[in-house]
Amino acid sequence: MKSSGQNYPPRWIEKILTWFHPEETLEEVLGDLEELYAYWYKEKGSFYAVFRYVFSVFSVLPPFVRQRKPKQEYSKPLIFHPDMIQNYFKVAFRNLQKNKQYSFINLTGLTLGLAVAITLFWIVRFEYSFDNYHAKADRIYRISSTDRFGAKQSHVPQGVIKALNTQIPGVEMAANLQGVGSASVKVGTEVFDQKNVFFSPPQLLKILDVKWIEGSPENSLSAVGNVVLDEETAQKLFHGDAMHKTFRFDNKIDLTVSGVIEKVPSNSELPFQMIISRETWKRLQPEFQNEEYWGGGDSMNQGFVLLKEKGSPESVNRQLTKMVQKYKDETIIRSYELQPLSKMHFDTDKDSYNYSMPQWLIYTLISIGLFLIFIACINFVNLATVQAIQRSREIAMRKILGSGKKQLIAQFFGETFVLVFIAILLGSLLSTNLIQYSSELINTKVADSSVWEFSTIIFLFVLALVVTLLAGIYPAIVLTGFQPIKALQNKIFVPIRKGISLRSTLVVFQFVIAQVLIICTILGIKQIRYFYEKDLGFEKSAIITVPMPERGNNNLRERFRQNLSRHSEIKDVAFGLTTPASKRNHWWGNVLNPNFPGNEESFRIQHVDTNYFSFFHIPLVAGRGLTSSDTTTGFKTNAENTDVLINEKAAKDMGFQNPEKALGQRLVIWDGKATVVGVVKNYYSETLKGNLMPHVYLYRSWNFQLASIRIYPAHKAEAIQHIGEDWKALFPNNYYDPKFLEDDIKSFYDNEQKLSNFLTLFAGVGIIIGSLGLFGLVSFVVTQRTKEIGVRKVLGATVASIITLVSRDFLVMVTIAFVIASPLAWYVMKAFLSDYTYKIDIEIWVFIVAGILTIGVAFLTVSIQSIKAALMNPVKSLKSE
């Protein structure tokens, strides 16, 4: 029969049968049908046979075919049967109770790791949620610009807004917003310090979502003197109903409350607490009245655009950049770019109304969080493998009693899940507390937002699943893979010293992470200390700064100086626009001189008193300082020719290596003429992250906004008290806000400081988790080798030799980790520090300290157990079992 090829049914239909027919009966059915085919073929020929064959095949395909149930199946419950699940958990709880030490180690490690992970999740979610609550968020853009020196600028001149509103298609609305860092508000006789003050036209509040309790953009922000408060501020200033009440703003103008809004969510770059009408701003700053002007600007004066439904930001960019060519002489800005509102929070180039979060910081946090979870899971895996021996008999028993591999795996995952679940509960509790410190740990306001939202629950759920899988998969597979016979014969042997085991690899990996974190933390802290302690080129200690209201009104200023000089604990007073180093209130100006490349350069302009340089101990390198005769020369008057000072950098930019040569150079500053009469030594006027700036110093008494007061540090308290009394007597309508210059300079490095706080926490958690794991492993080894140790002792081994015996391997692992971690940390820190102009050297001792620290902690952990083992009475240990 077989010889005739025609007796075979068509192969394709056989294939279909193979694919779809249930596996249990496939072989017999294929055979039966082949036999029947031959029978039909013999009976009625090929056509008939094929016809019946095809028909029969379809009759044994699903859904027609009846499944043959595998015989053994009836005895096995489903692995996810409710009873089984209950059983998994019951067994899991019993096991956790039985091995209290392991459970404790696992639980502590997981809890710490998860708590940090949850905290980080909240932070990251919060940072990414900035300003996406506005209904039109996808169409709102902030205008950013690049000046002709290639630097990013935030300020947006009036003319640009006007052009956007009237000439550029695709734009629905555009508006300026002016922020003010802090201002004095006087209600009745009480003076308050008010933060987050904004001057806004009605349009801006139509672009953004703000919840109005009373008033509306048109009614509340159209006229001079209109002010809108948020509920919190209304409460603060008026204890409740604030509508139509009046207060004095910065001792300059009276404002009447014309609207109240709900508190703006904390995840906004525009934290309105007090919104004053833009008309008021124009009244206060007349230079803002010219709507057509494309030049000038204040970096806190920024522009926002709402595009039409189908408007493209690229076309707006192109048109603005084209238009700016026309105003080349008015403005230093060369191109404009619309930045989506959601990106605004991550842009650190702008002057922020709230705070900015650099992307790299977020990525660093996420990766560290992931690493910590890893470290915690590694403990879990390691401790599970060491428990393998103890549990192998249990597992063998279960297998013999009929547990399938699936059920055992489910049971192990169940156990892991119970632990992870408890850890998540504890971790959530811990992170709820931790998040309260987040603003101190890292620059974020997440604690003000509600963290327990729906997405948190989802996150916890996903986290639980992922961690259960990560931590549980290896133990589940290894432990269930044992041959029951071998396990019952005690033949399972988990090697302690055999080449490079998975366990030692994991321990090494754990400590690599922990040590990299430690080294980075030490270096980070060192860099910040370097910032704090670096000689900036001027004397910054024991100086108190006080703002001078009304730009330092001449009479009041002199009276203040005289009053202060009466106190013995006050050394000296100097006035100026700012101190030599300040984060805010930089004045920039374009200075013309034929020696500059392109005739022109952007200078930092400082208005200084005659004693400013001696006060700050800034040496003169050429020429003379400003004298009392300079105080009377007019600037931009007919007689115009002001004597000014520059710094070395400016002299160098003019092409003079020898500062003497720069003396007598003519400069044009803001259309006023000036002559260089002196050159002062360079000092750092910005953060050390930046570069030296060219400076020009003018005597401008109308703009001395800050008093710097040097005191005798021994009499700090009296000095502060006297300054306060004198100041308040002169400026009763303003808020007194004294600061230490050193604190101000420290605040330049807030982001770094806070990151290093976080790193310290992470490194601490990392090393704790790692040590817990080591502790568990060592205690396991000790129980394993109790008898061996006993025999050794009987044979005369010393305590020291036994401690070495037990702890050597672990210390070797930690040392290997150190060897791997050092170059890794070196590489990471080198990349991190490359952003800084002034930075520390990465010195060897940092690595040595980190190494000694981790190895020391590891040694301590290990020795607790090994000493216990070494001191154990051999009579006892040999008698056991």
Added chain:
Amino acid sequence: MKRTYLGEFEEIVLLMAVILDEQAYGATINQEIDERTGRKVTFGTVHNTLIRLEEKGFLTSRLGGATTERGGRRKRIFTVTASGSRALLDIQQLRKELWELVPPNLIQLSGL
């Protein structure tokens, strides 16, 4: 007495399994039904019925040894169990009893 029900086609298949004795498997039963009753049934019908009968406990099966025939595939030989024989006997007995109750004048057995 509790009785397990046996469908008509099931009865035929079960009988065939008895008749074919050690040679009862899917293909032969299908052929036998074809030849002896003239019913052209699809293979699936037979296959499903065999499985069902086994589930009811009227048949047991074992896989035969591999042969070079039918592509070297093993066949599943079905054997009637005690309860299978009992069921067949019961149903035969029942029919007999029922036939005896039929009044002779109502069905003309030879009158067609």
